[in-house]
Amino acid sequence: MVKLVAINGSHTGTKGYTHFLIEKLFKGAKEEGADCEEITLAKLKINICKGCGVCNTEKHLLKCIYEEKDDVAMIFNKIREADIIIYATPIYVFNMSGLMKIFIDRMNSTGNSGDFRLSESGLFFHHISKDICSKPFVTLICHDNFENEMSKNVVSYFRTFSKFMDAPQAGTIIRRLGKLTAYGKDPEKEKQYPKILESYKAIELAGKELVTKGKISKKTHKTASQDIIPVPFFSILKNFKGFKKKALGKIK
Numbered sequence: 001m002v003k004l005v006a007i008n009g010s011h012t013g014t015k016g017y018t019h020f021l022i023e024k025l026f027k028g029a030k031e032e033g034a035d036c037e038e039i040t041l042a043k044l045k046i047n048i049c050k051g052c053g054v055c056n057t058e059k060h061l062l063k064c065i066y067e068e069k070d071d072v073a074m075i076f077n078k079i080r081e082a083d084i085i086i087y088a089t090p091i092y093v094f095n096m097s098g099l100m101k102i103f104i105d106r107m108n109s110t111g112n113s114g115d116f117r118l119s120e121s122g123l124f125f126h127h128i129s130k131d132i133c134s135k136p137f138v139t140l141i142c143h144d145n146f147e148n149e150m151s152k153n154v155v156s157y158f159r160t161f162s163k164f165m166d167a168p169q170a171g172t173i174i175r176r177l178g179k180l181t182a183y184g185k186d187p188e189k190e191k192q193y194p195k196i197l198e199s200y201k202a203i204e205l206a207g208k209e210l211v212t213k214g215k216i217s218k219k220t221h222k223t224a225s226q227d228i229i230p231v232p233f234f235s236i237l238k239n240f241k242g243f244k245k246k247a248l249g250k251i252k
């Protein structure tokens with residue numbers, strides 16, 4: 001049985017849009033028989049790495065000072081058992097949530113930085129715990145703005161993560177304009193933006209594809225991450241300042 005583990009990095013936990021989107025993905029995956037588990041970081045104790053370096057000393061090699069004091073070791077064990085990880089984060093000020101980054105920083109204690117290696121992509125790096133860091137993964141991003149630029153830092157971050165950590169990217173889903181559609185909580189709002197429902201169906205399909213093919217197809221990624229504003233050629237027009245100026249005038 002395929003096991004999917006979603007790390008929900010939203011500070012709003014199971015009340016938020018990130019959770020809503022994870023549930024869509026899981027719906028499809030469960031229909032294909034997957035075992036799905038969401039780990040809600042906001043509900044757990046995740047200490048901030050304080051950079052003490054104890055995990056890289058001979059006596060305490062790869063043992064974090066917080067190992068028995070918070071929930072990170074438990075999460076790492078869940079990751080070990082998983083086939084695919086979903087790193088799910090809202091955009092907070094052009095980047096992943098603070099909580100997600102705090103969690104990922106803790107992976108540093110699972111690698112021996114004095115034991116130099118080349119990554120599979122040929123990058124100079126060091127030993128890593130492959131059973132935690134190298135799992136195939138999906139990046140699931142949501143935010144309120146409609147600009148593609150808004151999620152670029154996170155997309156780029158996880159591309160780099162993939163290369164240094166030898167972790168295959170199984171897909172990316174970017175859901176813009178969550179607020180406009182009431183974060184999936186108002187069917188009337190969703191009716192005004194029919195493409196959002198198409199997108200949610202595609203996110204369910206993405207869940208199915210992860211189980212049956214091990215990755216999200218390009219077509220499914222495109223539909224799941226599509227623009228939802230019902231203006232012809234919006235995806236092209238939104239790149240023009242003149243169009244945005246005019247639209248702003250109408251909103252104000």
Ligand SMILES: Cc1cc2nc3c(=O)[nH]c(=O)nc-3n(C[C@H](O)[C@H](O)[C@H](O)COP(=O)(O)O)c2cc1C
Binds near residue numbers: 010011012142
């Ligand atoms: C601290 C903070 C910063 C945010 N920064 C951005 C941003 O830079 N760009 C954007 O489009 N949305 C931003 N948002 C909106 C969230 O990305 C958006 O509402 C997301 O759907 C929240 O997910 P959640 O409901 O799971 O918490 C921000 C929200 C918060 C709380």
